[in-house]
Amino acid sequence: MYIICCLSLIGIIANGKMKKSKEAQIEQKVDSLLKLMTLEEKIGQMSQIRHFEEAADEHITSKFIGSVIHTQGPNPGKTALDWQKRFVELQKKALSTRLGIPLLFAVDAVHGQNTFEGATIFPHNIGLGATGNEKLVEEIAKITAIESQATGFNWVFSPCIAIPFNEKWGRVYEAFSESTELTEKLTKAAVKGLQGNLADATTVMATAKHFIGDGATDFGVEGGETSLSSVEIKERLLAPYKVAVKENVGAVMASFNTISGISMHAHKALITDTLKVGMNFDGIVVSDWKAYSRFGENDIVNAGIDVIMAVDGDLELFQNGLKEGVKNNSVSMFRIDDAVRRILRQKFKLGLFENPFPDTTLVAKIGSKEHRKVAKQAVRESLVLLKNKNAILPLSKETKKIVVVGEHANSSGLQSGGWTVNWQGTQKNYKGATTILNGIKKLAKGTVVYDKDATQNHFDADVAIIVVGENPYAEFFGDIGHESNTLQLTLTEAHQKYLKTYQEKGIKTIVVLVSGRPLVVTKQIQNSDAFIAAWLVGSEGKGVAEVLFGEYNFSGKLPHSWPKSVEDFKGKYGPNFWDDSIKPLYPIGYGLKY
Structure with a gap:
């Protein structure tokens, strides 16, 4: 036992020396290269440009560019x-310079x-x-x-x-x-x-x-x-x-x-x-x-x-x-x-x-089944069940007729939010993704109909799954109150109407909220049979359906306190929202299971 412990200790010391030795070697290489560089080459290393900018190729060699970014613009x-x-073309240009310092991308x-x-x-x-x-x-x-x-x-x-x-x-x-x-x-x-x-x-x-x-x-x-x-x-x-x-x-x-x-x-x-x-x-x-x-x-x-x-x-x-x-x-x-x-x-x-x-x-690993399997697991584990009246969930796969309502149910772009394909996201379906509606149709054994804007009057349905939420946004375009948008802390009137249309007819309603933040939906939660915070699920919409139908239980917990009133945001409690005087509708960490 003593010999084993000593050998283990020697191994730890040796690994530590190897790590220090590697770091020392890198520092020595950095110092050696730095001594060879002109001021122009140093400033070039500090410069970052886009690959599609005019004269980008020429600038990499003439201005000694150190890094390249891909942003919104030509792919x-x-x-x-x-x-x-x-x-690779750009990297070869960097390597062709006097010192051959490679680019970061x-x-x-x-x-x-x-x-x-x-x-x-x-x-x-x-x-x-x-x-x-x-x-x-x-x-x-x-x-x-x-x-x-x-x-x-x-x-x-x-x-x-x-x-x-x-x-x-x-x-x-x-x-x-x-x-x-x-x-x-x-x-x-x-x-x-x-x-x-x-x-x-x-x-x-x-x-x-x-x-x-x-x-x-x-x-x-x-x-x-x-x-x-x-x-x-x-x-x-x-x-x-x-x-x-x-x-x-x-x-x-x-x-x-x-x-x-x-x-x-x-x-x-x-x-x-x-x-x-x-x-x-x-x-x-x-x-x-x-x-x-x-x-x-x-x-x-x-x-x-x-x-x-x-x-x-x-x-x-x-x-x-x-x-x-x-x-x-x-x-x-x-x-x-x-x-x-x-x-x-x-x-x-x-x-x-x-x-x-x-x-x-x-390249073969991009969007692979193995990767999408992990993404679907993430969807399942991220869903937070806020309400489940009379244990309406999980839904039976044998339910005779399900009506799925809302454009967010049938758009992988809407369900994914900003920074998806485009900087500000997309409202269209994109390659390789499955929508929430796709998932529901695949798992349900009864009839599933789609009512995009709650105008088709499927009032004979046993249950309505109503998917509502925010349109994609990124950065300051997503600030509520920014002059560039009409975003709000509540559901839009159109989305509130989706819920009311079916609820007023006595149809049991399961609401799936697709949003990049908690919204003030107190009344909508009260009037629904079940309410789920789904956040922005990404490309694997089927993960939502798998939890709705009970293949997996809910496990998500709120990462934010959930607001109960728009009035709480008016600034009367100071410039930031949460303090001890504000009581949330649901506290951070809240989340139901079946």
Whole structure:
């Protein structure tokens, strides 16, 4: 026994030395490469452009670009192999430069590789928060990494680990929960799943976002002021970032909001002093969209931003502006070298200098049965049963006639929310997905009819499954009260009418709410026989039907307190929603079973 213990201890020490040795080797390589670089090459590494921008190919070689992003706009090609081919072309251009430093390729893969039609689309993070299942979240992250690599990406801008304070915020669904503790648990799982063994061809660099306070702005305004105290920020918002850093997350993205009137992109005390020094974060701090021109130009570099999204005309402004800043001593070479060292460090960790190209064999895994099986499990576990009067659920598969009502029942786009195929989502069906209606029809043995807008008068039905909710949105377009939309905290009049049409005829109604946040539906819950919070389910709508018909029990728990009244949002309790004076309709953690 003594010999075994000694051997085990020797093994642990040896592994520790090997890890330190590998890290030391990377640092030595970074230092050696950094010494060879000109100022222009260093600034190039800090520059991030889109692959479809005019002169993108030429800029990679002439301006020494360090990373490329795919955003809303022309796709790299029709097939996954086409996407890979495009990125290989760009990578070869980077490798042809004097020092041959490979590119990072980044994408907002926030619930699967959601920019590629045909990929597996998982429930958004709010739904994963409802599962509370860290093993499942880790598995989902692994699959997201595989399908991202299969389309040519080695860097993903996820997970979002914000703590939402107000349902009016348009990104509530991107975050796991209003609970700091639950967010910590799922943050660790997500980062671990995405990054794995970072040099492996099936893993990617993760990005914890958005640092910090994006979900806690006054009245839920995207990019607004976060007026929380420093103690509240430390206790409620910083904790998940500490977990991410401990899990060696490769990148952190800065947020649009302000704190004490200072843009987070220019907030040196939080970015450099708190994140980089205080938490010992050695990865990349990446800006959000067009941050250089929006938030103070060289001020954001001095604050600690390492990679700048130099898009929509910002590239020349950034590169020339930063070069001038070095010349006039307003930006130090130490700051430039720190940024480039972080970028090179992650490129070495990813193994890009040895294996700069994506693996073509991974293409076959995109949207595979195995991946969709995990996504369907996530749907089942994310559903939260709020009401089940007289045990109407589970439904019998032998039910003679079921009427399914609402456009959300028959659209994979509507059931998936924003960041699905397009930045703002889609209202159409997309490749490879199954709708909630598909699932119901497949499992039911009786008659199933579809009444899109509650005008077909199927009042002889034994039960009505009414699927209602929000239309897709992303970022500030999803803020309730934003001038660009008509979103509201309640169901639309049309959707309320769907329910009333069948309820007033005495038909038993099961309501499935598809939304990116809790909505005020107190009256609708009271008048329904069963009510389910389904969140944004992604591509596997059949998972909803499997639970409705009792193949699986409900297990989801509310990741947010559920509001009871629109009046509670009027601001009389301060700029943020939840405090001790507000009693929710359902508390966080609520959820029934059969």
